[in-house]
Amino acid sequence: MTSHQSPIRYTARLVRAVDIILHKRDGGALSREEIRFVVQGATDSTLPDYQTSALLMAIVLRGMTAEETTWLTEAMVDSGVRVDLGDVTGRKVDKHSTGGVGDKTSLVLAPLAAACGVMVPMMSGRGLGHTGGTLDKLEAIPGFRIGLSIEEMKATLARVGCAMVGQTDRIAPADKKLYALRDVTGTVESIPLITASIMSKKIAEGIDALVLDVKSGSGAFMATEADARRLAGSLVSIGNASGVKTEAIVTSMEAPLGRAVGNALEVVECLEVLKGRGPGDVVDVSVELTARMLVLGGVAADRAEGERRARGALASGAGLDRFRQIIEAQGGDPRVVDEYGRLPSAPDRYVVKAPRTGYVTTIDARLVGQASVALGAGRDRVDDRIDPAVGIVLAARPGDRVREGDAVLELHYRDRSRLGAAIALVERSIGIGEERPVLGPLILGQVE
Ligand code: URA
Numbered sequence: 001m002t003s004h005q006s007p008i009r010y011t012a013r014l015v016r017a018v019d020i021i022l023h024k025r026d027g028g029a030l031s032r033e034e035i036r037f038v039v040q041g042a043t044d045s046t047l048p049d050y051q052t053s054a055l056l057m058a059i060v061l062r063g064m065t066a067e068e069t070t071w072l073t074e075a076m077v078d079s080g081v082r083v084d085l086g087d088v089t090g091r092k093v094d095k096h097s098t099g100g101v102g103d104k105t106s107l108v109l110a111p112l113a114a115a116c117g118v119m120v121p122m123m124s125g126r127g128l129g130h131t132g133g134t135l136d137k138l139e140a141i142p143g144f145r146i147g148l149s150i151e152e153m154k155a156t157l158a159r160v161g162c163a164m165v166g167q168t169d170r171i172a173p174a175d176k177k178l179y180a181l182r183d184v185t186g187t188v189e190s191i192p193l194i195t196a197s198i199m200s201k202k203i204a205e206g207i208d209a210l211v212l213d214v215k216s217g218s219g220a221f222m223a224t225e226a227d228a229r230r231l232a233g234s235l236v237s238i239g240n241a242s243g244v245k246t247e248a249i250v251t252s253m254e255a256p257l258g259r260a261v262g263n264a265l266e267v268v269e270c271l272e273v274l275k276g277r278g279p280g281d282v283v284d285v286s287v288e289l290t291a292r293m294l295v296l297g298g299v300a301a302d303r304a305e306g307e308r309r310a311r312g313a314l315a316s317g318a319g320l321d322r323f324r325q326i327i328e329a330q331g332g333d334p335r336v337v338d339e340y341g342r343l344p345s346a347p348d349r350y351v352v353k354a355p356r357t358g359y360v361t362t363i364d365a366r367l368v369g370q371a372s373v374a375l376g377a378g379r380d381r382v383d384d385r386i387d388p389a390v391g392i393v394l395a396a397r398p399g400d401r402v403r404e405g406d407a408v409l410e411l412h413y414r415d416r417s418r419l420g421a422a423i424a425l426v427e428r429s430i431g432i433g434e435e436r437p438v439l440g441p442l443i444l445g446q447v448e
Pocket of ligand 1 (some may be wrong): 097098099125179188193194195197198221
């Protein structure tokens with residue numbers, strides 16, 4: 001018998017995996033048992049990758065009901081352990097972004113929220129596709145250990161009010177398997193799959209509350225605001241239904257956030273933000289998310305008070321001090337906070353100049369993200385090594401006036417053979433027009 005015909009026995013029936021795929025392909029709703037069977041089979045590899053992938057594609061094309069999404073999330077949580085943070089005092093609040101370019105707010109808001117009294121057990125991911133990842137940024141700091149055991153994470157959380165770690169193999173292992181397949185089979189952009197992927201990890205992490213930053217635009221997995229709002233609604237309802245108080249903001253990801261894209265470059269930008277000198281868009285999104293974390297963490301009465309406290313911790317340097325403590329607690333070199341030369345830096349620069357005089361109308365986030373990956377800041381394959389030093393700095397941003405020949409983007413590179421592909425991408429990312437563009441808001445809405 002070949003594996004694609006292997007019969008499954010559940011609820012007193014014999015069903016083949018192929019029947020589950022056919023059922024979803026034809027628009028049917030899967031049962032809880034069918035979903036559990038598939039998740040279990042994908043995790044322990046008794047289901048061949050080609051069948052899992054075929055089902056993922058059928059889900060992308062046919063969608064899932066709210067009930068199926070709940071069952072998928074639950075099955076993915078149950079594929080591993082649920083962390084018990086009950087012995088760490090205080091409300092535990094995390095933040096998660098659906099992924100963007102230059103999206104570095106975690107490194108700002110985690111220390112800020114901790115400095116304001118919230119416990120922040122932050123479990124983050126690596127860069128995916130053209131988007132960056134918090135773990136890759138943290139690892140640009142020499143010595144920083146993201147691979148803490150659950151016990152080490154709890155001890156760090158209790159000591160400095162924050163731990164910034166990677167997903168261990170015991171947290172939602174089904175997601176690790178499914179995400180790796182989705183990444184290479186064109187099956188990332190699906191509201192139920194993204195919902196189950198994110199929320200299974202967050203529920204398993206043992207937090208009390210969660211603030212989500214759902215990105216919308218060219219650099220996001222959800223290209224339209226309507227889809228981003230739908231994703232936000234799905235994430236919030238699954239979170240709340242499973243006992244994690246969850247809210248979301250929807251933010252624009254048409255252009256990269258801030259001026260730096262690439263791991264060490266983004267660490268420097270976060271340190272600048274924590275010193276009160278960072279770009280306004282990074283500050284605004286970080287403060288908005290922190291304010292919500294403070295309310296959910298019970299240390300601010302409302303969003304306005306949360307914002308006042310977050311801005312206060314920025315201005316007083318309390319957030320910066322806390323980041324220094326977090327770096328030290330996780331084995332990193334805290335001197336990077338004051339000495340940026342201790343961070344990796346690329347040996348060469350290539351400047352992309354404005355082809356004509358005018359206003360910068362667009363800097364397409366997806367193309368900049370892809371160019372940054374081409375330079376080596378991200379991965380084409382899950383097991384690729386990244387170069388923490390390379391990346392892209394925006395010398396101009398949408399809305400800026402430039403003259404022909406002015407620098408628009410600066411590519412920080414190491415390997416000349418990677419440069420051509422990156423230049424081709426970034427040259428397409430820049431739009432210059434005669435009229436000053438009307439820029440939309442950065443924070444597009446909220447879902448509570
Ligand atoms: N981030 C995740 O963790 N999962 C997804 O599916 C997309 C973004």
